[in-house]
Amino acid sequence: MSNAIATVSLSGTLEEKLRAAAAAGFAGVEIFENDLIGSSLSPRAVRGMLDDLGLACMLYQPFRDFEGMPGHLRQRAMDRAERKFDLMGELGADRILVCSNCSPVSLGERARIVDDFRELGERAAKRGILAGYEALAWGRHVFDHRDVWSIVEQVDHPNIGIILDSYHSLSRKIPSESISQIRGDKIVFVQLADAPLLDMDLLYWSRHFRNLPGQGGLDVDSYVAEILRTGYDGPFSLEIFNDRFRSNSATLVAEDGHRSLNYVRDAALRQLGLETTMPAPQPVLAAEFVEFTADGVESARLGSTLATLGFTLAGEHRQKKVTRWRQGGVNLVINAEPKGFASAYRAAHGPSICAIGVRVKDKAAVLARAAALGIRAYSPEGRPGRMAMPALRGVGGSLVYLIDDNEVEGLWAREFVALDMEPDAPVHARGFDHLAAVVHEDEFLSWQLYWRALFGLEAKAAQDVIDPSGLVHSQALQSPDGGFRVTLNASDARQTLSSRFLEQGIGGGYQHIAITTDDIFATARALRDSGAAMLAIPDNYHADLAARFGFDDAMIARMAQLGILYDEDAEGNGFWQLYSRAFDKLFFFEIVQRDPAYTGYGAPNAGVRLAAQNRFRDDSLID
Numbered sequence: 367m368s369n370a371i372a373t374v375s376l377s378g379t380l381e382e383k384l385r386a387a388a389a390a391g392f393a394g395v396e397i398f399e400n401d402l403i404g405s406s407l408s409p410r411a412v413r414g415m416l417d418d419l420g421l422a423c424m425l426y427q428p429f430r431d432f433e434g435m436p437g438h439l440r441q442r443a444m445d446r447a448e449r450k451f452d453l454m455g456e457l458g459a460d461r462i463l464v465c466s467n468c469s470p471v472s473l474g475e476r477a478r479i480v481d482d483f484r485e486l487g488e489r490a491a492k493r494g495i496l497a498g499y500e501a502l503a504w505g506r507h508v509f510d511h512r513d514v515w516s517i518v519e520q521v522d523h524p525n526i527g528i529i530l531d532s533y534h535s536l537s538r539k540i541p542s543e544s545i546s547q548i549r550g551d552k553i554v555f556v557q558l559a560d561a562p563l564l565d566m567d568l569l570y571w572s573r574h575f576r577n578l579p580g581q582g583g584l585d586v587d588s589y590v591a592e593i594l595r596t597g598y599d600g601p602f603s604l605e606i607f608n609d610r611f612r613s614n615s616a617t618l619v620a621e622d623g624h625r626s627l628n629y630v631r632d633a634a635l636r637q638l639g640l641e642t643t644m645p646a647p648q649p650v651l652a653a654e655f656v657e658f659t660a661d662g663v664e665s666a667r668l669g670s671t672l673a674t675l676g677f678t679l680a681g682e683h684r685q686k687k688v689t690r691w692r693q694g695g696v697n698l699v700i701n702a703e704p705k706g707f708a709s710a711y712r713a714a715h716g717p718s719i720c721a722i723g724v725r726v727k728d729k730a731a732v733l734a735r736a737a738a739l740g741i742r743a744y745s746p747e748g749r750p751g752r753m754a755m756p757a758l759r760g761v762g763g764s765l766v767y768l769i770d771d772n773e774v775e776g777l778w779a780r781e782f783v784a785l786d787m788e789p790d791a792p793v794h795a796r797g798f799d800h801l802a803a804v805v806h807e808d809e810f811l812s813w814q815l816y817w818r819a820l821f822g823l824e825a826k827a828a829q830d831v832i833d834p835s836g837l838v839h840s841q842a843l844q845s846p847d848g849g850f851r852v853t854l855n856a857s858d859a860r861q862t863l864s865s866r867f868l869e870q871g872i873g874g875g876y877q878h879i880a881i882t883t884d885d886i887f888a889t890a891r892a893l894r895d896s897g898a899a900m901l902a903i904p905d906n907y908h909a910d911l912a913a914r915f916g917f918d919d920a921m922i923a924r925m926a927q928l929g930i931l932y933d934e935d936a937e938g939n940g941f942w943q944l945y946s947r948a949f950d951k952l953f954f955f956e957i958v959q960r961d962p963a964y965t966g967y968g969a970p971n972a973g974v975r976l977a978a979q980n981r982f983r984d985d986s987l988i989d
């Protein structure tokens with residue numbers, strides 16, 4: 367059970383693609399015909415390079431418009447096949463993919479198609495080649511793997527088998543259980559791809575939007591499980607046509623690709639109740655803290671800001687210039703140490719969120735799963751084992767600290783001297799609702815895979831958000847019970863709030879923290895009274911709210927005065943929101959009150975919020 371990747375999935379020249387595939391640990395590649403045709407390397411030189419890199423040439427593809435051709439075109443197709451068999455001999459490939467015919471002149475007659483494959487089988491046998499028939503979802507006559515299987519059965523030739531491609535089957539909603547009809551030893555090759563759920567022409571969707579298993583919305587896990595159940599033990603190969611990947615770093619896509627195959631295989635084995643080498647994903651129970659990096663002066667200013675937001679200084683680190691601010695279940699840590707990770711992060715990104723801490727049941731299992739997925743742990747140079755908490759690399763170079771649920775209280779007590787909290791300070795924050803990160807568009811899918819593969823977070827439907835300066839893609843992910851939520855935002859438009867954050871902060875990272883309250887009106891009044899700088903929302907928004915939800919005038923006036931936004935799902939579950947102004951134009955806070963059954967993030971309000979923030983742009987980057 368090895369991992370392979372089609373050269374079409376990676377950017378660059380053929381040489382660059384092969385190097386990236388080898389470096390990421392793939393056992394082999396599919397040579398995609400166009401990549402060879404456009405290369406100045408001879409087939410023998412490609413073979414030499416594959417040998418040097420330790421890569422097998424597992425498949426040559428695609429061979430198009432073969433079966434059911436009329437008249438003299440039939441002989442042309444056979445001649446063409448012989449030429450490709452010659453080429454495969456030079457490349458060292460013994461498998462070829464024949465995709466179902468798309469030609470408008472092709473014939474759909476079953477008997478002809480069967481005859482053509484019998485003849486191809488005879489020709490392939492003389493060369494020691496296996497040909498696999500793949501149903502393209504947009505094939506002229508054959509577009510369903512069930513038809514391909516029935517043809518392959520009828521052809522009944524040892525050199526003719528089936529190739530399964532998850533995109534073609536799942537985009538057409540063909541039940542994966544149908545794979546149980548297929549004999550495992552007749553599966554010549556398996557190609558895997560995921561895709562976002564878009565209502566789109568099948569060909570266009572396939573050629574531009576495929577992505578890695580764990581980055582889209584197709585049930586690739588169950589597809590793989592059904593294939594494993596047939597006894598197939600050959601390679602799983604990524605065949606990803608994706609506009610973004612074509613311009614992305616081949617190294618990033620190859621590394622993510624390898625991770626995604628290991629992830630999907632693990633998930634499929636788990637579905638089947640079979641043994642797998644990876645520990646199970648540990649759900650994140652909750653975010654325990656968010657850590658800010660700031661120098662001494664910024665630290666004092668940030669402390670004042672947190673105080674206006676209702677936080678109290680709750681502890682000081684026993685050895686370090688680190689303070690703990692607390693309100694209800696929300697812990698914010700300000701790290702003003704002049705050395706170490708936080709200080710290095712600040713040097714690159716400015717005062718910002720440099721780490722988060724998450725509670726899990728078994729951090730050792732998380733670390734082991736991360737290692738199996740090739741996700742790096744953070745180890746401060748020269749001081750292994752000195753960390754109070756292990757950490758993994760996270761978005762924008764930040765860290766994710768791992769804390770076992772049963773050690774949380776002990777950890778705070780051990781590391782921090784507790785300061786007396788004002789006993790009757792009102793508590794408006796119950797816990798973290800979600801953490802919102804901004805990432806480069808090129809890494810948008812990569813971080814989705816990270817959260818899904820490592821922690822088993824579930825992806826919600828992607829949202830397109832309209833910023834006054836352009837489109838922002840937004841993807842929410844959450845633990846199955848909703849105890850931990852993150853959102854990823856990315857934008858190609860140069861002047862959106864997301865893009866300005868990347869420029870200002872030199873790279874991705876967390877841009878805002880959303881905190882839950884049980885009474886947003888009381889919280890909003892308290893924040894106003896303590897002088898917190900909050901984001902004003904224009905009256906037009908509230909007039910529209912009144913029209914949409916029938917709020918009375920007094921309610922609308924209160925919401926407008928306090929800058930409260932509202933959304934409601936189809937069942938009438940509500941969601942209330944309130945935003946702070948940004949600290950140093952870098953990060954800000956959101957306060958939310960959610961009906962337990964409301965599962966969104968106020969997407970209809972995001973454009974209004976971005977427009978409001980956009981009004982503070984002029985003097986410098988964001989506010």
Ligand SMILES: O=C(O)c1ccc(O)c(O)c1
Pocket residue numbers: 427428463465500502531557572573605
């Ligand atoms: O888009 C295509 O033409 C194409 C070619 C070969 C494949 O294996 C495939 O899945 C799609």
Ligand SMILES: [Mg+2]
Pocket residue numbers: 500531557605
């Ligand atoms: Mg395919």
